[in-house]
Structures are given as C-alpha cells and as structure tokens.
Amino acid sequence: MKQFLAFLPLILLLTACQPENTSNNDAGTDANNTNNVDTPPDFMEFPAKVSEIVDGDTIYVRYNDQRIKIRFLGVNTPETYGTVEYYGPEAKQYTRDKLPLSTWVGLEFDNPACGSASPPTSCFDMYDRLLAYVRTLDNTDHCAQLVVNGYARVYTQETFARKTYYLQLQDEAIAASRGLWGE
Numbered sequence: 001m002k003q004f005l006a007f008l009p010l011i012l013l014l015t016a017c018q019p020e021n022t023s024n025n026d027a028g029t030d031a032n033n034t035n036n037v038d039t040p041p042d043f044m045e046f047p048a049k050v051s052e053i054v055d056g057d058t059i060y061v062r063y064n065d066q067r068i069k070i071r072f073l074g075v076n077t078p079e080t081y082g083t084v085e086y087y088g089p090e091a092k093q094y095t096r097d098k099l100p101l102s103t104w105v106g107l108e109f110d111n112p113a114c115g116s117a118s119p120p121t122s123c124f125d126m127y128d129r130l131l132a133y134v135r136t137l138d139n140t141d142h143c144a145q146l147v148v149n150g151y152a153r154v155y156t157q158e159t160f161a162r163k164t165y166y167l168q169l170q171d172e173a174i175a176a177s178r179g180l181w182g183e
C-alpha cells in the first residue's frame with residue numbers, strides 16, 4: 001500500500017499530462033452536432049446560422065453575410081403574434097428547441113437559384129421572406145418534423161416539391177392525434 005501511495009502523485013501527474021481524447025467513437029458524441037462548430041456539415045448546400053426564432057415557421061439567419069428572414073416552405077404553424085392561436089406557442093418552442101441560436105441549418109430550395117446571393121423575386125413571399133426548407137445539424141428536414149409532430153399544417157395554397165410527402169405526414173399526424181390534431 002505504501003508503494004502505491006508513493007507513486008500516486010506521479011500517476012496523477014502523468015494522467016493530467018495525457019492529451020485529450022479527440023476520438024468521435026465515444027457513445028453519444030457527434031462532431032457535427034455542436035453549437036459552436038465553425039464550419040457547416042458537408043451535407044448542407046446552402047448553410048446559414050440561426051440568429052432569431054420569430055415563431056414556429058419563421059426564423060432569421062445569417063446567410064451570405066446578411067441577416068435574412070426565412071419562412072419555412074410548405075408548412076404553416078399557428079400564429080404567436082396578435083391573436084395567439086391554439087398550439088402556436090408550442091410550435092414556436094419546438095422550433096426554438098430544434099434550431100438553437102448560432103447553430104448551422106441547411107437552407108434548401110425547389111429552385112437552386114433561390115440560394116444565390118441575389119435570389120429571384122419568386123423565392124420570396126408577399127412579406128419579403130425567403131422561402132426555404134430547413135435541414136438541421138442531424139440532417140433532418142425540420143419542416144417535415146413540424147408536420148409529423150403536429151406543430152404545423154401543410155400549406156396547400158401553393159405548389160412546392162415536397163407537398164405530396166408533407167400531406168402524407170400530415171395524414172399520419174391526424175391519424176395519431178398528434179399536436180394540433182389532438183383532442
């Protein structure tokens with residue numbers, strides 16, 4: 001026992017001097033899933049950083065060195081301003097939880113020109129918000145998740161590429177009584 005105690009300070013010193021394990025093999029570790037990553041994941045074609053959550057379907061991002069208001073393409077969450085609609089605060093909180101400030105998101109468009117430095121006017125809604133699907137750091141379509149979890153309805157008044165898919169997700173949410181569709 002005395003020999004062990006005599007070497008204990010040396011063992012502690014050597015352990016403290018070991019380089020930090022930088023392996024990504026630890027359970028639950030994902031190098032792409034941190035808020036302070038300097039570069040976006042490779043799967044994001046049009047990366048942006050979240051700067052503000054307005055409500056469940058609208059955010060501000062830093063994109064192309066500008067602060068841009070993004071309206072999620074194809075979905076509509078209940079309102080949280082003026083008249084607060086049923087499930088509006090929950091939808092906003094869901095987006096806030098899934099898209100933390102300063103995290104990377106991937107903007108996706110039906111028309112790739114919408115991701116350019118000077119998008120055509122057709123890429124904006126009547127409130128001058130850039131219309132985009134949003135992909136999260138874990139490579140999930142956030143707009144689809146809003147629908148499948150019952151935080152949003154599919155926006156049926158316009159044509160967009162993912163409309164059929166989103167309507168299928170909405171049918172599943174309704175059948176399962178999730179979120180807006182609950183009792």
